Amino acid sequence: MPLVKNGEVTANPHGEVLTLEPFLEMAAADPKDAVIVRLMPDDCPLQLEPFLDQLEVVEISFPRYADGRGYSQAQLLRRRLGYKGEIRAVGDVLRDQLLFMLRSGFDAFELGREDAAQAFAAASREYSHFYQPAADGESGVFARRHS
Amino acid sequence: MYRYDEFDAQIVRERAAQFRGQVERRLSGDITEDQFKPLRLMNGVYLQLHAYMLRIAIPYGTLRGEQMRKFAHIARKYDKGYGHWTTRQNIQFNWVALKDIPDVLDELAEVEMHAIQTSGNCIRNTTSDQFAGATAEEIEDPRPWCEIIRQWSTFHPEFSFLPRKFKIAVTAAENDRAAIRVHDIGLHMRRNDAGETGFEVIVGGGQGRTPHVGVTIKPFVAKDQLLDYLEAIMRVYNRFGRRDNKYKARIKILVSETGAEEFTRLVDEEFEAQRDAEKIVLPQAEVDRITQYFAPPAFEDLPDTSDVLDAAKAKDEAFARWVRVNVRPHKQAGYGIVTISCKPIGAPPGDVTDAQMDVTADLAERYSLDEIRITHEQNMVLPHVKLDDLFDLYQELDSAGLATANYELISDIICCPGLDYCNLANARSIPVAQDLQNTFADLERQDDIGELKIKISGCINACGHHHVGHIGILGVDRKGEEFYQITFGGRADEKAAIGQIAGPGLRAEDVPSALERVIETYREVRSSKDERFIDALERVGHDPFKEALYAAG
Numbered sequence: 001m002p003l004v005k006n007g008e009v010t011a012n013p014h015g016e017v018l019t020l021e022p023f024l025e026m027a028a029a030d031p032k033d034a035v036i037v038r039l040m041p042d043d044c045p046l047q048l049e050p051f052l053d054q055l056e057v058v059e060i061s062f063p064r065y066a067d068g069r070g071y072s073q074a075q076l077l078r079r080r081l082g083y084k085g086e087i088r089a090v091g092d093v094l095r096d097q098l099l100f101m102l103r104s105g106f107d108a109f110e111l112g113r114e115d116a117a118q119a120f121a122a123a124s125r126e127y128s129h130f131y132q133p134a135a136d137g138e139s140g141v142f143a144r145r146h147s
Numbered sequence: 148m149y150r151y152d153e154f155d156a157q158i159v160r161e162r163a164a165q166f167r168g169q170v171e172r173r174l175s176g177d178i179t180e181d182q183f184k185p186l187r188l189m190n191g192v193y194l195q196l197h198a199y200m201l202r203i204a205i206p207y208g209t210l211r212g213e214q215m216r217k218f219a220h221i222a223r224k225y226d227k228g229y230g231h232w233t234t235r236q237n238i239q240f241n242w243v244a245l246k247d248i249p250d251v252l253d254e255l256a257e258v259e260m261h262a263i264q265t266s267g268n269c270i271r272n273t274t275s276d277q278f279a280g281a282t283a284e285e286i287e288d289p290r291p292w293c294e295i296i297r298q299w300s301t302f303h304p305e306f307s308f309l310p311r312k313f314k315i316a317v318t319a320a321e322n323d324r325a326a327i328r329v330h331d332i333g334l335h336m337r338r339n340d341a342g343e344t345g346f347e348v349i350v351g352g353g354q355g356r357t358p359h360v361g362v363t364i365k366p367f368v369a370k371d372q373l374l375d376y377l378e379a380i381m382r383v384y385n386r387f388g389r390r391d392n393k394y395k396a397r398i399k400i401l402v403s404e405t406g407a408e409e410f411t412r413l414v415d416e417e418f419e420a421q422r423d424a425e426k427i428v429l430p431q432a433e434v435d436r437i438t439q440y441f442a443p444p445a446f447e448d449l450p451d452t453s454d455v456l457d458a459a460k461a462k463d464e465a466f467a468r469w470v471r472v473n474v475r476p477h478k479q480a481g482y483g484i485v486t487i488s489c490k491p492i493g494a495p496p497g498d499v500t501d502a503q504m505d506v507t508a509d510l511a512e513r514y515s516l517d518e519i520r521i522t523h524e525q526n527m528v529l530p531h532v533k534l535d536d537l538f539d540l541y542q543e544l545d546s547a548g549l550a551t552a553n554y555e556l557i558s559d560i561i562c563c564p565g566l567d568y569c570n571l572a573n574a575r576s577i578p579v580a581q582d583l584q585n586t587f588a589d590l591e592r593q594d595d596i597g598e599l600k601i602k603i604s605g606c607i608n609a610c611g612h613h614h615v616g617h618i619g620i621l622g623v624d625r626k627g628e629e630f631y632q633i634t635f636g637g638r639a640d641e642k643a644a645i646g647q648i649a650g651p652g653l654r655a656e657d658v659p660s661a662l663e664r665v666i667e668t669y670r671e672v673r674s675s676k677d678e679r680f681i682d683a684l685e686r687v688g689h690d691p692f693k694e695a696l697y698a699a700g
Contacts, residue, residue, distance in 0.1 A: 056209040068308025103304035
């Protein structure tokens, strides 16, 4: 499946990815290998706090596009915990949700379509302004009107 | 009224362009109806029984003449010449072709309107008291905060795929006309001991299959913390609300299953944990900027009473009744708040024609400082009318079929579209409303019965608010036959309550006579004409009314 990062299709170097519980067990035994994890919608991202410095990728899984818990997980990782590594959306990731994901702190997307890079480029350009501050660093229209 | 600046205007224009692209992808076959569904549902487009339906947002029910005229134009050009006010102060067009919807959105954008927040599992259009800014009952105009909430919640990146739709209502008056206790979040503006105004926060109200009256989780949240507190509630709901069953997914179920106390603790914990970087920057200058748009309009200095009005009332009995029933006191001396009933006897409740919309637009410009409100009870309001002008206004309304004197009376019925339009419905609802209106058509009799709110839903989803009707009517399907279940004692106001089922359902044709017996019982038991049906019911209990309901010989 194409992985889009920084607007380009890139190789996906990681093999099997552990979900939260096995990841926490593994990380407790051998912390230096704890570089990638997959969160399911039920998982609490705050449990990753001890591993933030070494984590390279947090995959957030969308089993169904309509399950929006992943947006809160990403916002918590970025804004509550200050996580700087990659947040990758995997699963039922649709073109028309990319902008919400970008704004919530995702920066990599597994997109099941051939024109992934073009679709991403088009979707990310659809709006010039956003009302709310979010995890993308946008301060929001309330503030911009007075800056 | 709020006016768009370049930010608002651009967001709405870009939204229209985005949807045009999505419709093109659908019409060209690039995406299937299944893939298109989440996209149209972000934009007020529903697939109904016969056609696509387009729902357009009227933020907190406030609009001006130019915008109403645009609705008239849309009704004429793209629909069958009418529109329908919804119970969330919006408008629906039932016959718009999908290929035309992008053009409709472009036309709406020209007058600062859109279809954002009218469908989907997002934070929906914020609703409010239709008398806001005109009634003396409120501690301040709540609409600046409705607008702030509108902007904050528009395309919220974290809260656009909630477990279920999410509705917020705001009032600042003790007498609650916005039904805030049956919303996901109700905000009641309050003054604290220091004299500052803020918000009582009520969560978990709702109707549908499992009706709940909301509970107060915070008696006072300061204005500068409101959006952060709302974010905390939304995040708790987004993370922990049920997603396994669509009928248990509203926040009311989370609140009741978690327990109000524990739910409040979770929200407070989330609120306390917010770091500075997560707080919403809402500069005071921005609050002031938005508030300015809602400054009182240029009222004239007038005496409390009007000789012109008194003379006209003495001369014209029908006019006098209309004033008594449909005109309410204004905070400004010499003005009144006029409710334009969209419930003429025998027509579908809440429908208005293109011509009626045009007339209303003109009258608003001439008589109401260019302001119109839509009410959740599916009527229109001209909020700022000089008492001196009431008779002229009445005559023009009357020629347009808009002067029915039944505001809050028995024929002022809330009714969902029912089986005639909706693919969720189990039973018809509009014909039942029409039968009742015809039965109680006589305005003098209605006036004698006094305030009585009948609300009718054609299925358990309760779009017609039957749970909170003084008399609620729910259509159910039993083995292919329609039956109507009657509830008593519901109310949507500051004493919100869910109605109790009276007994077995009735056949459609038996509903009017059964309710006639109920009304006769009420007239016998009431202590005086001033004791409303709902008050008499509370005082004497439901039994006499149940007996009357099933007393058919």
